[in-house]
Amino acid sequence: MKHVQQQYISKTASQLKPSGIRKFFDLASQMDNVISLGVGEPDFVTPWNVCEAGYASLESGYTAYTANAGLLELREEISSYLLEQFSLQYSAESQIILTVGASQAIDLAFRAVIDPGDEVIIVEPGFVAYAPAVTLAGGTPVSLETKAEDEFKITRESLEKVITKRTKAILLCFPSNPTGATMSESELKSVTDVIEKHDLLVLSDEIYAELTYDETHYSIARINGMKERTILISGFSKAFAMTGWRLGYVTGPEEIIAAMLKIHQYTMMCAPTIAQHGALEALKSGREDLEKMKKSYRQRRNFLVKSFNNIGLSCHMPGGAFYAFPSIQATGMTSDEFAEKLLEEERVAVVPGHVFGAGGEGYVRCSYATSIDSLQEAVKRIERFVSRHSSQA
């Protein structure tokens, strides 16, 4: 029967590789006493005001669809938020769509711009969903590998090397999941003329923008000549600890947004209404909560990165997101071996770097969106693990 079912599955779907994260999820969920540094979401629950706004919207009977693009009031709020926080001007009426998480925005963007044969540059190590999303839209993902010595930023040379005649777009995600890398205004400016020269479209996933610790986040769309060719993707999940609400948004040039809206109206109709009411409250009153969470992430980052370097796992200081990406090369293990043994022997879950694509091997992703007490215990266990295995070598 299984064989018979298989014949119905599309080539695209059967060729899609399952995410390497899955294996660790299965392993870790069967064990007790696991400290997980493998979680890609905030450890805070959504600010209470936001939850209250969700309840209130239900009580007031807001249980129907909204406009395809989302509540106009929310789009207006996002428009002024983008202006205030990131000096970006987008029209609430014609340039913003509320989506089901930033994930849907990524899918929409690729579907709206990719023709068969188009190449899209994906910065790696990077979020696991980008390359499959390109493939599903009929395009070809091309990896741009970033390196620890460049603090996982892209450079002119690394970018120019992967551009071909078929390159249509480049996807950027800074601050980065999994490396925590950020790119400053001047670092971005060092690559934007290459982008212009080759007439590339930019998909900028700035979901971690609010979690930038040492500098202020600078959007690539602010750079002269970039706004017209940038699709900006963000959402509420990371900044306001609202992952389960599934609410993101996308903004960009009017015509591209209109094309995305066409797909969105047929495939999704609109983003969840309750989540939109919650998000409205988050933008109106969530700033203080956001700043508190951000401060706490920064403190934990400082502790974790220092500790990794102390125990011999060399780790750059990530400028944003909530991930440390230490090198485990000193142990002589592959990232898979390291992660598996660490889980078995010390009950600490991390994600092996290779699942994030090119350049990820030799590293593991450790989320510091976990209490400082758990982080202390995790560091103790990892230290024990590393010293045990390095003495054997």
Next chain:
Amino acid sequence: MNEKEIEILEILEENARIPMDVLADMVELSVEEVEKIIKRLEEQNIILNYSSVINWDKTAGVDGVAAMIDVKVTPKRDVGFDEIAERIYRFPEVKAVYLMSGAFDLSVQIEGKTMKEVAFFVSNKLSTLDSVLSTTTHFLLKKYKHDGVIFEPEQKDKRIVVSP
């Protein structure tokens, strides 16, 4: 007060038992610098005490009652409310005294072993003070949250263990 000092205070207010080296890493200072700052904050009476929040309801054999008393008083020339407040807070059974705006002046929190003990304190010690005009005693029935700490916290992390 600089940013680092405020950050140290915030972390200590949440967890006074945090190891010094961890605290130092969190705020990106050396252990010596942090110790120096904390010592100064203690000397300036900015950090007053390191205490624990305890749920005595869960301890077998230790019983007690607590009450909040609204007290109306006559303030005195020159010293205002400070003198009578001091007269009140010097009683060891008084756990907290606040000057309030609104219908009464001082909010006095008191703890005793029995209701009788609290009643005795109010009628014999508090009400008899010269400046005290009236008292209204409210007995505390249950503590849900105290100093930002929830008494029956939900410990469970509701996130899935590994996610992208």
